[in-house]
Amino acid sequence: MTTPGGLITIDSVTQVFHLDDGSHYVALRGIKLDIAAGEFVSLIGHSGCGKSTLLNLLAGLSQASEGGILINGRQVTDPGPDRMVVFQNYSLLPWLTVRQNIALAVSTVYPGHSPQERREIVERNIQAVHLTGAASKFPAELSGGMKQRVAIARALAIRPRLLLLDEPFGALDALTRGNLQQQLMQICQESKLTAVMVTHDVDEALLLSDRVVCLSNGPAAGIGHILPVPLPRPRDRLAVMDHPDYYHLRAELIHFLQDQRRLKQLAASSR
Amino acid sequence: MTPTPSSSRRPRRRRLLPALPQVLPYLFCIGAFLIAWQLLSAALGVARLPGPINVLIDTWNPYISQPFFDDGGTSKGLGWQILISLQRVALGYGLAAVVGIAIGGLLGLNRFIGKGFDPVVQVLRTVPPLAWFPISLMVFQDANTSAIFVIFITAIWPIIINTAVGIQEIPQDYTNVARVLRLSKRAYIRNIVVPATVPYVFTGLRIAVGLAWLAIVAAEMLKADGGIGYFIWDAYNAGGDSSSSQIILAIVYVGVVGLLLDRLVAWVGRKVSKGAG
Numbered sequence: 001m002t003t004p005g006g007l008i009t010i011d012s013v014t015q016v017f018h019l020d021d022g023s024h025y026v027a028l029r030g031i032k033l034d035i036a037a038g039e040f041v042s043l044i045g046h047s048g049c050g051k052s053t054l055l056n057l058l059a060g061l062s063q064a065s066e067g068g069i070l071i072n073g074r075q076v077t078d079p080g081p082d083r084m085v086v087f088q089n090y091s092l093l094p095w096l097t098v099r100q101n102i103a104l105a106v107s108t109v110y111p112g113h114s115p116q117e118r119r120e121i122v123e124r125n126i127q128a129v130h131l132t133g134a135a136s137k138f139p140a141e142l143s144g145g146m147k148q149r150v151a152i153a154r155a156l157a158i159r160p161r162l163l164l165l166d167e168p169f170g171a172l173d174a175l176t177r178g179n180l181q182q183q184l185m186q187i188c189q190e191s192k193l194t195a196v197m198v199t200h201d202v203d204e205a206l207l208l209s210d211r212v213v214c215l216s217n218g219p220a221a222g223i224g225h226i227l228p229v230p231l232p233r234p235r236d237r238l239a240v241m242d243h244p245d246y247y248h249l250r251a252e253l254i255h256f257l258q259d260q261r262r263l264k265q266l267a268a269s270s271r
Numbered sequence: 272m273t274p275t276p277s278s279s280r281r282p283r284r285r286r287l288l289p290a291l292p293q294v295l296p297y298l299f300c301i302g303a304f305l306i307a308w309q310l311l312s313a314a315l316g317v318a319r320l321p322g323p324i325n326v327l328i329d330t331w332n333p334y335i336s337q338p339f340f341d342d343g344g345t346s347k348g349l350g351w352q353i354l355i356s357l358q359r360v361a362l363g364y365g366l367a368a369v370v371g372i373a374i375g376g377l378l379g380l381n382r383f384i385g386k387g388f389d390p391v392v393q394v395l396r397t398v399p400p401l402a403w404f405p406i407s408l409m410v411f412q413d414a415n416t417s418a419i420f421v422i423f424i425t426a427i428w429p430i431i432i433n434t435a436v437g438i439q440e441i442p443q444d445y446t447n448v449a450r451v452l453r454l455s456k457r458a459y460i461r462n463i464v465v466p467a468t469v470p471y472v473f474t475g476l477r478i479a480v481g482l483a484w485l486a487i488v489a490a491e492m493l494k495a496d497g498g499i500g501y502f503i504w505d506a507y508n509a510g511g512d513s514s515s516s517q518i519i520l521a522i523v524y525v526g527v528v529g530l531l532l533d534r535l536v537a538w539v540g541r542k543v544s545k546g547a548g
Contacts, residue, residue, distance in 0.1 A: 091444040095466040
């Protein structure tokens with residue numbers, strides 16, 4: 001299955017971890033997926049199914065045991081700022097202020113820009129996530145939601161070709177999560193970003209994604225199902241639930257997850 | 272709760288003695304300690320163990336009232352003696368800090384060297400300070416240099432170990448950020464390794480300053496001209512009437528200076544690692 005204008009090709013990726021006791025664990029087996037430029041794809045599945053493993057492979061933080069990943073026809077061999085990650089636990093540097101955290105990324109990625117240009121990029125991105133008032137604060141002085149906004153601003157400031165999000169809103173309360181989802185959706189739409197997000201929240205996946213990729217249980221997790229989300233854009237997180245297709249799509253995802261859970265329990269009880 | 276006459280009287284008393292509740296535990300416990308000491312002194316006899324009052328009377332003139340008298344030679348006030356010791360500590364400890372952070376940094380950044388040298392560090396760090404003194408005297412042929420070397424070699428191990436551990440314990444979150452942004456080695460060290468390691472380094476520096484002060488007093492007792500350790504040993508050898516009082520006074524000074532050194536390093540550490548952690 002090749003999408004025209006494909007930006008990313010995940011070609012038969014298998015990931016094996018060698019454990020300390022000499023045995024090995026097959027996390028992913030034979031993952032094949034094409035992602036088009038400007039597409040928003042969610043990876044969903046039960047914990048331990050290798051969602052984050054696949055995201056790390058896309059980021060280049062680890063290398064596939066078999067198969068490979070192509071971005072614009074070039075193989076991913078190491079991490080780089082064209083595939084910026086928004087990490088699950090924000091990964092802000094605690095000794096830098098909000099502004100300095102973003103500035104570090106900007107000056108590393110744009111060494112050729114003038115200080116004035118860099119400062120403008122930093123300030124623009126702080127504004128985009130509504131953090132101007134907190135720009136001089138240290139991460140320890142911010143709430144979880146604010147930290148996540150800094151992490152997103154830092155990622156967007158360096159204009160990655162691919163934005164990778166690892167359960168970005170998992171640790172936030174429902175209200176904050178909803179607001180941030182809306183903001184992220186707008187930013188992605190405005191800057192025509194390509195994004196891959198790991199989540200275990202069905203509603204989050206449906207709201208943000210063009211396609212939801214369901215991974216089967218590990219070990220040797222594969223793609224169990226791909227669900228296109230044809231809901232019209234721009235989407236609104238409350239209005240989207242009134243769309244006639246919404247509950248049918250949601251049911252499809254829930255069914256998949258429930259089937260996987262049953263398989264998991266069967267596997268556990270037969271062991 | 273209804274206001275009662277007693278509750279309206281209490282704030283006034285608190286205003287008269289605002290610090291009393293804070294200092295009461297210290298007053299009570301230290302007082303009890305001094306009384307127990309005085310009683311023990313009375314039981315043993317003042318000649319064997321002077322009580323706190325005897326110490327004050329015996330050493331008031333010149334040791335307490337004139338900390339900076341100088342009668343030439345090694346007959347100096349306790350202020351001078353402590354400054355002589357502090358000067359040695361400053362040299363040895365300063366050297367240990369510079370060399371220790373450099374070696375610790377190397378051991379932390381390079382996995383191969385860090386693993387290879389670990390047994391050496393683990394063995395040498397347990398050597399008691401004074402065990403270094405004879406070999407140091409043989410090498411340097413000079414008591415003052417040897418004393419400084421003993422401080423250096425005593426203080427360096429916790430600095431090396433804590434620096435190396437601090438670097439090895441840098442959370443993977445931070446190194447992942449560095450990898451994704453493709454920070455250069457220099458930018459990585461400046462923006463991530465150094466700030467992430469500073470709290471560990473200061474833990475090491477704080478342990479080291481305590482050990483250094485411990486070592487200087489012992490080294491000066493063995494062989495030195497001047498210094499607070501020399502003063503203690505000299506007073507013991509002199510065996511005069513007020514000798515034991517002089518020794519006790521010197522011990523109190525050693526303790527207070529050691530505490531101040533510890534607090535000073537902790538304070539600098541807090542200032543330097545502001546924002547982190």
